[in-house]
Structure formats: C-alpha cells, structure tokens
Amino acid sequence: MSDQGRLSFIQAQDGTLVIRLVGAWSLRAGIPSAADVQGQVASTGISRGVAFDARELTSWDSSVLTFLVEVSELCLQRGIPMNREGLPVGVQKLLALAEAVPERKGARREVTEASFLERVGTDTLGLAGSAKEMLAFLGDMTVTFSVLLRMKAHYRASDLFLLIQQCGAQALPIVTLISFLVGVILAFVGAVQLKQFGAQIYVADLVGIAMMREMGAMMTGIIMAGRTGAAFAAQLGTMKVTQEVDALTTAGFSPLEFLVLPRVMALILMMPLLCLYADFVGVIGGAVIGVGMLDLSWTTYFHETANAISLTDISGGVFKASVYGVLIALSGCLRGLQCGNSSSAVGDAATSAVVTGIVAIVMACGIFAVVFYILGI
Amino acid sequence: MVGQAPTSNGAKPHITVRDLTMAFGSFVLMRDLNFTVNRGDVFIIMGGSGSGKSTLLRHMIGLIEPARGSIFYGDENFTKAEPEQRQELLRRMGILFQTGGLWSSMTLAENIGMLLEEYTDLNPAEIREVASLKLALVGLKGFEDYYPSQISGGMQKRAGLARAMALDPEVLFFDEPSAGLDPISSRLLDELILELRDSLGATVVVVTHELASIFTIGNNSVFLDPDAKTMTASGDPKELLAHCPDPKVRAFLRRGEKENV
16 A cells, blocks of 8 residues: 555646646555545635546546545636536446435435423324324224124134244243242242241242242243234234234234234233242242252141142133233233334334233232232232 | 226225325425225326335324325225224225235244134135135235245245135225336236235235336326425326426436426
C-alpha cells in the first residue's frame, strides 16, 4: 500500500478547478473528505467548473464513487458545472447509475430517537390495545368451548393425542429432574433451621405440604410454560407465516377450534397428572435428604409425610395445575396467532408466550393463595 | 355454470368489486377500485412489487375487511354477508396460497380429505379415492401419504392446487403461482390453470407479475399503481399492451423496454 490514493488540486488557467486523483484508492484506506474540495472552491472564489484528472489513478473502488457523489452534490448546490470526462469510463457509468433514479419523495425517514415520555405514552396506548385483543381472544375461546361442550367442535382427534403425548409423557424427564431438585432444596432449607430445635422430623411436613399445595403445580407450570407454551407459540406462529392459518380460515375451519382447542385440552388433561407426579418426586427428593442427612428412616419420613398432608392439599394443587395449564395454552396460542409475517416474529411470539405464561401463572398463584385462605382450605 | 364458455362479450359478471378502499389503520394502500370479473375469465391482478396485489386478493377472500366498498359474488354482497352466508360463498372458492399453505401436520391425501369430510357425505374410502384423483390431476399420483415437508416446492404448489380444487370450486384464486418455480414448471402450471378453467368452467383470479403468464393465460386484468394509489388500467392484457393510454402500464407489460414505434 505504498501508492495510497491521494488528492491534489490544480487551478487551471480558464478558471476551472482540476481535481487530480492519484494512486490506488481503496475503501480500506478510507475516503477522502469532500470538505477539501469545498475548501478549495471557497478559497478560490466562484469556480468556473470542476474537472478531473485521473490519469495517475491506478485502481479505484467505491471510495472514489462516494467521494465523487459528494463532490457532485456540492457542485449542484453551488451551481458549478462538473466535467466528468477526465474520469475512468467505469466510474462515469456508475456515477450516472447512482444518480439515475431521483430520490423518491417522502422515502427518506427522519430517524429520530423518541423521547422517554413519548415511548411511555406509545407503550401505554399499546397496552390498552393488547388488553383488548386478549379479552377478545378469551371471549372467542369461551364461545369455542361452548361449541366443544355441544360436541360440535371441529378438530382432529389424532392431533389431540399427539399433543397429549408431547406435553404429557415427553415432559416427564424434565419434570422429574426439576421437582426432585425442588424437593431437595426445600428439605435443605428446612433441615438447617429445624435442626437447631431438634425438630428434623418436620422436614417431612415442610416438604410434603409445600410440594402438594404450591410447588408441585407451580414448578410444573413454569416448566410447561417454557417448554410447551413456547412450542405452541412457535407452531402457530409458523403456521401463520406459511399461510396455513389463512388456509384453515378460508376453508371454513375456525383456527380456534382446530388449533387452539386441542392444545388447551391437552394441557388441561396432562397438567394434573404431571403435577401429581411432580408432588411425588418432590417428596422423594425431600426423603433423600431426610434419610441421608438427618438420620431419619424411610418409613418414619413417609409416615410423617402421610400424616402431614391431606387430600385437600393434593386436590388443591392438582386443581391449580389444571388452571395453569389453561393459562399456558391460551397465552402460547394467543401469541402464536398474533405473530407477524417473518421468522423473527416467530421468535418474538415464543418469547412473549413464555413471559405471558409465567406472569399469568404467578398472578393466578397469588389469587389462589388469597382465595384458599379466605375459604380456609 | 359447468362448461360455460369464456366470452368477453355478453358475459355474466361473477365477481364485482365496487369502490374498494384498502387501508391499514390510517395508511391507505389503494382507493376506489372498481372492476368486474366475468364468469370463465382468467383475471390477472398485476402491478409492481408492493403495489398491494396480494392484499387485494386477501380482501376478495375475506381475510382482510375493506376499509370501504364491497365485493360481490354474483348478486350476493360478500363483504356485508352474515358469517354463515360468507362460509357458503367461501365453500365455492378454491385458493392457492403463495406458499402453498398446505397443513403441514397432514399428508397430502388428508389435506384434501379434510375438506371432503367436512362438506360432503362421502365415506372414508370414497374420500381417499377423490383425493387420489385430485392429486392425479396435478400430476402427483402416488404421493397421497407424503407430508408437505417431504416434497419439493413446486410439488407443494401443485398439491395446494389439488386441495384448492377439492370441492370443485366456481372461483379459483392463485397468489403468485409461479413464484419460486422454474420456467418449465411455471409454464406447466399455466397450462394446468387454463385446462382447469376450460374443464371445470371455473373463474380464475391470478395475482402475478410474470409477463409470460399474464399474456398466456389472462383475458382480463387490473393494474395497480402504488404511486397513484389506485388502479390505472383494466381489460385484456394484450389490448393494454397495444392501446393503454397510461405509459406506465405499457412499460410494465414490456418489461420497461422501449416501444418500437
């Protein structure tokens, strides 16, 4: 790169400014500023015109073009004629091409950073819109469920069974792992505290009640929101992008009956089973700590657990799990059906489905806590 | 209407679009669209990229509600129809979506069979036979048990067409049928469209910007100009090429090449 691109200026006798382009110009070496030209034009007064001398230009690329477009705009602004004959033919052609299509009116957008208040305002307005959409979706789903109860819903039984398999049996490994660990964690936390009073045996009560009443349903819900809710959103979103949803609508099949209903049903049916399973595995997790760390025997631990929990605890948890299932399926399907027309929109839909699902679960959990307290369950 | 010959004179209007305005929120895409598609026409919706051709088609099949104006099928107002009446009208239409729009969780036979199951009283064996026939018509005999992801893009398009024909529709809509097809497949699809029009007596509406297709199959058309925000020409594309007063339309139909005067 010894022969780097340079500029020099010659004031010709007839009053034109000759710009000499010398050496090898390359984008990597940078683009000379048109400000030099402007400086020259300003210092020499109104120039008669601008011409070029490119005889010593050894190689060129877009750097020359970018520079020339700027010079050309400068000349246009000042009303100075620009003589391009001295330029290489290729450069002249490309320059003509760049200027061939005039800028479309209104195509240029002012990229302005919206102010903080403006963004807060826009988002708040958007919130009202999305709340309305969500309500409309809930209303439509209620109607769809009444259609289901009248045994008139159109969906494929094979789809339902496939979904049941996907969000039932295939979710067992992850549910096993998480709920076992949750049982272990609960037992650990309890053991450290209860050991101080010599009340280690109550670890069994703690783990049992916590798993049955809250943690089993909650952890299953969160796992399924991340696993199945996201999958639902991605499936429906992709179907939207590939126009499968449009094809259903125009063929007279309601996407809500055909796509959303089996998904909701699959989760309503599977969540209670998964929750029961999670309860059980959680208790085993607690027992492993109880037996391993606290010198309790398996029998003592299970007796204590059995005494501590009641059927109400278990059925309360199972009921919650069903509700969480509905929430997960609805938020997954809603976000999927709201999906835009691009692959990035599918990703957004999946993300948003998980967020909506988890928020809905935690909110429902809070509401249940209050209601169960008032009802004395 | 089966077997009705395509005529341009004294033809019966099949689809009438009246004062249609297409808008997204406050952004108006096209306004004051007025045109008539006659029975047996191969009607082309043409225009440059982004001019709203596909959007117009989506309006015509009820996927988007017009901001203003109405679409009529025969004498029935599709836009203002009750849901049941609209379903009834939709049942007489077949639509080939740009991406095929086949239901990916079903085999090709199931894709076609689902419509027959819903709207006819055929038994499963008969449904299977009809599905095979439809697939054979588009040259996909033997592919009944393939899933859409297992066949090529061109085959998906043809399978989509087989599904669109499942209920012997009176109107067939095609959204960019030749997009993503090689020239030969694209020409074969054009021939198929013409044959179906002739044998089923269906009216065909095609969204396309492929000049070869436009001149081979089209006998009526509308040209959408995004700058004017409305239609700037309508009629037989071959006539438009020669006599359209709008230079933009002639340039489009000549691929922008200079006119030999």
